[in-house]
Amino acid sequence: MFNRDRWQEIFDTIKKNKLRTFLSGFTVTLGILIFTVLFGMGNGLKNAFMEFFMDDATNTFFIFGGRTTEPYRGFKQGRRIQLHNDDVEDIKKDFAFYLDYITPRINRRNLVKYQGESNTYSLRGVGPAHRLNEKTIMMKGRYINESDLEKSAKTAVIGRLVERDLFGKDGDAIGAYIDIGGIAYKVVGVFQDDGGDNEERYIYMPYTTMQLVEKGNDEIDNIIIGYDLAIGYQGAMAFERSLSKYLKDKHNVAPDDRSGIFIRNLADIVQQNMMFANVIQLVVLLVGIGTLIAGVIGISNIMVFVVKERTKELGVRKALGATPWSVIGLVLQESVFITAIAGYIGLFVGVLILRSIGDSLKDYFIVNPSVGVGTLVGATVILIFFGALAGYIPARRAARIKPIVALRDE
Numbered sequence: 001m002f003n004r005d006r007w008q009e010i011f012d013t014i015k016k017n018k019l020r021t022f023l024s025g026f027t028v029t030l031g032i033l034i035f036t037v038l039f040g041m042g043n044g045l046k047n048a049f050m051e052f053f054m055d056d057a058t059n060t061f062f063i064f065g066g067r068t069t070e071p072y073r074g075f076k077q078g079r080r081i082q083l084h085n086d087d088v089e090d091i092k093k094d095f096a097f098y099l100d101y102i103t104p105r106i107n108r109r110n111l112v113k114y115q116g117e118s119n120t121y122s123l124r125g126v127g128p129a130h131r132l133n134e135k136t137i138m139m140k141g142r143y144i145n146e147s148d149l150e151k152s153a154k155t156a157v158i159g160r161l162v163e164r165d166l167f168g169k170d171g172d173a174i175g176a177y178i179d180i181g182g183i184a185y186k187v188v189g190v191f192q193d194d195g196g197d198n199e200e201r202y203i204y205m206p207y208t209t210m211q212l213v214e215k216g217n218d219e220i221d222n223i224i225i226g227y228d229l230a231i232g233y234q235g236a237m238a239f240e241r242s243l244s245k246y247l248k249d250k251h252n253v254a255p256d257d258r259s260g261i262f263i264r265n266l267a268d269i270v271q272q273n274m275m276f277a278n279v280i281q282l283v284v285l286l287v288g289i290g291t292l293i294a295g296v297i298g299i300s301n302i303m304v305f306v307v308k309e310r311t312k313e314l315g316v317r318k319a320l321g322a323t324p325w326s327v328i329g330l331v332l333q334e335s336v337f338i339t340a341i342a343g344y345i346g347l348f349v350g351v352l353i354l355r356s357i358g359d360s361l362k363d364y365f366i367v368n369p370s371v372g373v374g375t376l377v378g379a380t381v382i383l384i385f386f387g388a389l390a391g392y393i394p395a396r397r398a399a400r401i402k403p404i405v406a407l408r409d410e
Contacts, residue, residue, distance in 0.1 A: 006329075006330060006333065010330075010333060010334045010337060013334065014334075014338075020302060020305075021338060023302065024298075024302045024303075024338050024342070025338050025339075025341065025342030025345075026342070027294075027298035027302075027342075028292075028298075028338075028339050028342040028343050028346065028383070028387075029342040029343070029345050029346040029349075030291075030346065031291045031292040031293075031294060031346065032292055032342075032343045032346030032347055032350065032379060032383065033346040033347075033349055033350045033353075034288060034291045034292075034350075035288035035289065035291055035292045035346075035350070035379065036288075036346065036347055036350025036351065036353075036354070036371055036379070037350050037353055037354060037369075038284045038285070038287060038288040038291075039281075039284065039285055039288055039371055039375060040350070040351075040354040040369040040370055040371045041284065041366055041369050042280060042281030042284040042285065043281070043369055043370055043371065043372075044354075044357075044361065044366035044367055044368060044369030044370070045280060045281065045366055046278070046281060047366075047367040047368050047369075048362070048366055048367040058266050058267055059100065059226055059227050059228075059229050059236070059266075059267055060133060060224060060225065060226055060227075060266040060267070061223075061224070061225040061227065061239075061240060061243070061263050061264065061265055061266070062222055062223075062224055062263070062264040062266070063083065063087075063222055063223040063224075063225065063243075063247070063261070063262070063263050063264075064083075064221075064222045064261075064262045064263075064264070065080070065081035065082055065083045065222075065251075065260075065261060065262075066080075066081060066259045066260055066261065066262050067079065067080050067081070067259055067260065068081065068253055068254070068257055068259065068260040069257050069258075069259045069260070070254040070256070070257045071254075072252055072253060072254040072257070073252045075252050079260075081251050081253060081260050081261060082219055083104075083219070083220050083221070083222065083223060084218050084219060084220065085104065085211075085218040085220065086218070087220075087223060087247070087250075088102060088103075088104050088220070088223055090250070091223070091225065091243070091246075094246065095239070095242075095243065095246075097228075098227050098228060098231060098235075098239045099225065099226070099227065099228065100132075100226040100227055100228045100229070101129035101132050101133070101225075101226040102127075102129060102223065102224070102225050102226070103126055103127035103128070103129040103130045103133065103207075103223070103224050104125075104126070104127060104207050104220035104221075104222075104223055104224075105124055105125065105126050105130065105207070105220065105221055105222050105223070105224055106124065106125035106126075106207050106210050106211070106219075106220055106221050107122065107123070107124055107125075107221050108122075108123040108124075108125070108210065109121070109122050109123065110123055110180055110181040111180075111181065112162070112166070112178055112179065112180050112203065113166075113178065113179040114166040114167065114176065114178045114179065117165065117166045117167075118166075119162075119165050119166070121162060121201055121202065121203050122201065122202050122203070123180065123202075123203050123204075123205065123210070124202055124203070124204050124205070125204075125205055125206065125207035125208075125209065125210030125211070125220075126144060126204050126205075126206075126207055127144065127149060127206075127207060128143060128144050128145055128146060128149075129224075129226070130144070130204065130224065131143045131144075132226055133224050133226060134193065134195075134199070135193070135194070136191045136193060137191060137192045137193065137194070138189055138190075138191050139160060139190045139191060139192050140172070140173075140174050140189060140190040141157070141174045141187070141188050141189035141190060142157075142188055142189045143157055143189055143191070143204075144157060144204055144205070144206050148206040148208075148209070149206050149207070149208045150208075152206060152208045152209045152211075152212045153206060153209060154183065154184065154185045154186065154205075154209055155185060155186050155187075155188045155205065155206065155209075156178060156180065156185040156186065156187050156188070156203055156204065156205045157187075157188060157189040157190070157191060157203070157204040157205070158173060158178070158187055158189075158190055158191075158203050158204075159190070159191060159192070159193070159199070159200035159201050159202050159203065160190060160191065160192045160200045161197060161200040161201045162200070162201055162202075162203060163190050165201075166178065173187040173190055174187060174188070174189070174190065175187065180203070180205075181213075183213065185205065191204075207220065225243075227239055233267060236265065236267050236268075237265070237268065240263055240265050240268075243263065244261060244263050247261045248260060248261050289382075292382065292386070293386065297390075300389070300390035300391075300393060300394070303331065303334075303335050303390055303391050303393075303394045303395075304393075304394040304397075327395065328392065328395040328396060329395075330395075331391050331394065331395035332388060332391040332392055332395050333391075334391065335387055335388070335390050335391025335392075335395075336384060336387040336388050336391060338387070339383055339384075339386070339387025339390065339391075340383055340384060340387060343379070343380070343383035343387070344380075344383075347376060347379060347380075350371070351371060354369045354370055354371065355370075357369055
């Protein structure tokens with residue numbers, strides 16, 4: 001492998017046949033380039049799924065009340081199912097083993113004013129555990145706490161962009177009072193959220209306060225449950241079934257009625273979408289490998305022509321005492337060298353293309369397309385293997401040629 005004379009001979013051969021060498025290498029470069037870009041795009045698609053779903057906690061159930069589609073226990077169909085505070089307390093008591101946290105949520109929109117500024121924002125009446133679900137990052141002050149719930153305090157936690165809209169770029173909202181629907185609320189915290197601008201234009205307040213303002217009712221829009229990750233995916237699915245059965249029985253909803261009580265299992269949705277992304281990436285990977293193999297087949301065909309072109313030269317070598325393995329080694333080394341160099345060029349260009357793309361394709365659900373070190377190492381191994389295979393087949397054929405036959409070749 002490190003024979004100086006052999007390397008010199010390989011370089012001389014490459015110099016004499018520049019076009020042939022270029023064409024040999026180009027097929028491999030193009031193949032590994034396409035493979036790298038396609039695989040990186042597949043990773044970018046997975047990153048988009050991860051970014052979309054992982055902004056909020058994924059070990060989460062969202063429980064909604066709907067309308068029944070079947071009569072049950074003397075109740076007519078079309079009955080609206082309303083969730084209440086006692087649903088939260090009952091779940092806490094009967095499913096404590098599964099729970100990591102639980103919080104009700106009430107959704108509203110209202111006009112919010114501060115001095116001369118005003119805007120309409122989405123409001124959420126929540127409990128302290130809601131911060132865990134949204135992965136809320138507090139910039140200033142604090143979040144809603146249990147004391148706020150007990151006192152039905154008129155406190156508010158506002159998003160970063162709400163503060164900027166109402167208080168100006170350098171304003172400080174902590175301790176100020178904002179007007180929400182004609183009622184003054186004290187700002188106790190300012191948060192940011194990695195989910196984007198829309199998430200940072202929410203205003204949170206205690207759900208008990210929102211219920212008090214709305215004629216003292218105890219109605220809630222939905223319940224958010226975070227289950228203990230230790231129960232795993234199968235445990236989460238069993239928990240969902242048990243919880244659905246429990247709530248349907250409590251609210252007199254038929255067991256097979258899917259509309260009366262609806263549970264959105266985020267873990268199941270994430271797994272299904274990640275499986276879809278993995279299938280797409282697998283298809284992309286197979287297409288990329290197919291392109292790479294096509295390039296290697298191209299160099300193999302060219303090496304067959306090279307061996308045919310050098311038949312007489314190889315015959316002279318054998319006549320002078322060259323062993324079959326030395327002939328194979330010469331052709332094999334040239335093939336691997338051309339394949340490796342061309343392949344690395346393709347890898348390098350492919351990585352540059354992926355880096356230049358960055359997040360520019362985010363609108364097409366491709367985020368930060370890239371190829372990991374493990375993939376690059378694997379591609380290198382594939383290159384060496386197929387490069388050796390491409391050279392070995394014609395080299396083995398050349399080694400079998402008898403010297404007398406080779407010398408007669410025209």
